[in-house]
Amino acid sequence: xxxxxxxxxxxxxxxxxxxxxxxxxxxxxxxxxxxxxxxxxxxxxxxxxxxxxxxxxxxxxxxxxxxxxxxxxxxxxxxxxxxxxxxxxxxxxxxxxxxxxxxxxxxxxx
Amino acid sequence: xxxxxxxxxxxxxxxxxxxxxxxxxxxxxxxxxxxxxxxxxxxxxxxxxxxxxxxxxxxxxxxxxxxxxxxxxxxxxxxxxxxxxxxxxxxxxxxxxxxxxxxxxxxxxxx
Numbered sequence: 001x002x003x004x005x006x007x008x009x010x011x012x013x014x015x016x017x018x019x020x021x022x023x024x025x026x027x028x029x030x031x032x033x034x035x036x037x038x039x040x041x042x043x044x045x046x047x048x049x050x051x052x053x054x055x056x057x058x059x060x061x062x063x064x065x066x067x068x069x070x071x072x073x074x075x076x077x078x079x080x081x082x083x084x085x086x087x088x089x090x091x092x093x094x095x096x097x098x099x100x101x102x103x104x105x106x107x108x109x110x
Numbered sequence: 111x112x113x114x115x116x117x118x119x120x121x122x123x124x125x126x127x128x129x130x131x132x133x134x135x136x137x138x139x140x141x142x143x144x145x146x147x148x149x150x151x152x153x154x155x156x157x158x159x160x161x162x163x164x165x166x167x168x169x170x171x172x173x174x175x176x177x178x179x180x181x182x183x184x185x186x187x188x189x190x191x192x193x194x195x196x197x198x199x200x201x202x203x204x205x206x207x208x209x210x211x212x213x214x215x216x217x218x219x220x221x
Binding site for chain 1: 114116141143150151152153154155158165166207208209210211212213214
């Protein structure tokens with residue numbers, strides 16, 4: 001079946017740092033989505049990518065749909081404390097059900 | 111647009127009991143999805159509807175699980191004879207094709 005490998009599993013940030021995370025797939029996807037989930041809530045869509053090579057920004061967030069269609073990355077620039085949470089990548093082959101990665105936990109360095 | 115609404119937010123039940131969850135999607139969306147999420151994992155696909163038709167079911171959805179979307183609007187997910195392994199967050203999402211918008215889920219605890 002389809003599998004997504006998301007890395008890193010967790011990371012610590014200091015305010016102002018740039019953050020990068022990525023996802024690779026064993027299958028070709030036609031849609032890549034990035035979500036953020038806070039404790040006790042559902043995932044919230046951050047960025048949706050629909051075309052290979054596409055680079056899309058949403059404020060301080062930038063995501064790219066890999067040329068091979070088997071990977072995607074998410075960058076967060078100049079991180080702030082409210083960026084902490086769990087980030088999930090998700091891919092879809094036919095534009096219907098999504099396969100999710102296991103998530104990247106973003107924590108604040110004390 | 112009031113977002114995707116799920117009820118109840120929490121449900122504690124004893125093993126062997128039946129439970130039913132409800133999802134009200136964003137009204138103009140034609141597709142509705144159910145996912146299950148356990149601690150430390152991403153959501154796992156269970157099933158989805160296009161309007162009132164159930165188009166796909168995951169092999170995770172055993173015979174004890176049934177989902178309906180009778181009029182193509184709200185949906186219910188029923189679990190019969192609950193088991194401890196059913197304890198999880200059950201998420202509903204809606205969209206035009208991909209499940210873009212998620213609700214805040216129903217957390218089920220089976221004791």
